[in-house]
Amino acid sequence: MNSTGMVAEPVPEAGLREQALQELMVRYQCADQTAAGELVRQLSPALFRFLAGPSFTRGEAEDMLQDCWLRIHRARHTYRPGKPVLPWIYAIARHTRVDAFRRRRHIESHELATDQYSGLAAHEETPSDPGLFRLIEALPESQRDAIFMLKVCGMSLEEVARATSSTVGAVKQRAHRAYEKLRCKLNQASHSSVKK
């Protein structure tokens, strides 16, 4: 138990989970509806966490999740049996999010704001949540993706490298820069709370 009172819940051994996902993907490619449903059920919470953020409303996050699954469905033939599933899934999810950002930027550049819109954020910051999400979201995109996939989604360096079409060395560099930025922000936050 850490100082915030949170207990890290044990999750299935990463290797076994990956093996199960690979088997489900192969059955999905063979048009097994049960396997497809099981993949949607197992992966949607993690995908929703990945797609959601303070800059998106809950409705937008849900739309992105639906869009992401449609892309996964259309691209299911590109998964090669025996290869890791999570990098394949997150590569598609990452581009779904990038495209959503671009679409929204394109729409906002053509629209006039008539009133202040504050949709419900997709995530909730509970009292026991010290703003991890907010701190990660403040990082540059490449560092944010690396930290999110490594620490929130629990992927390995190699899996993140594959999902971001990058190299392990580049992912490590981004992660280390992100750790340093997070240290600085946490230090600033604790100093400002002491002053108060």
Added chain:
Amino acid sequence: MSCKEIDEFLDDRVSRVETSVPGWVAAHCRQCARCQQLLELLETRVRIQPPPADLLSRVDEVIAGSLRAVTPLSSARSFVLGFLTIVVALAGGGIVTMGVGATRVMGIWQFAGVGSILGASAVLLAISLSRQMAPGSQQKVRPAMLVFSLLACFPLALLLLFPWKLAGGFVSAGWHCASAGLVLVVPASVCFWFLVRRGAILAPGLTGATIGLLAGLVGATALHFGCEIAAAPHLVVWHAGLPVFSALAGFLIGRLSGR
């Protein structure tokens, strides 16, 4: 122990599985408040309400409605061979058409140097394209960096290997080369695209640029054999300019078609 070593430790740590930290990490954190705070931050869970059940039901219905068996994509190696076969076939056809006049005016180092760069570039781009088609593929070199590097390397090599001398009829001779090269670039692009579309094109702009660059190199290869002007200005502008132009065109077409 330093904060850098904590960074290395964090690289390998799957936070939600391992609940205890090694002694040396705990000792460092007792002395370094910044690392202590960082570890506590990364250990906490992000609370996000899961997606609603009716959304997942809708996704299930859409998938079930169009669910049929699919054949997984062939191996990356087969696509690399496919791309290189197109390169060899079209470049070869161009060489047969344009002739091999360049071998009379170029030195062996000039001919071999440029030829090696063209060959190596084609292989690297073919590998990159085959990996761009399958999401989550391992990339030894980032595709965007590869495209930019090759776009820079080719003209640089021409500048280094060939003398700087302006020949008469710079524009007329150059336009003749460019148009001859374009005759190969267009069918090459179409052939590559037909192969690439079998996969999943996640970044249309980047994939378009890669296709354009590879097609441009097909034209540049034929020109390398057939053009009898061995002067750096002509080669940099009209031969190396061909892949630059086709990469840019591919990027724009990809971005517009991806909208």
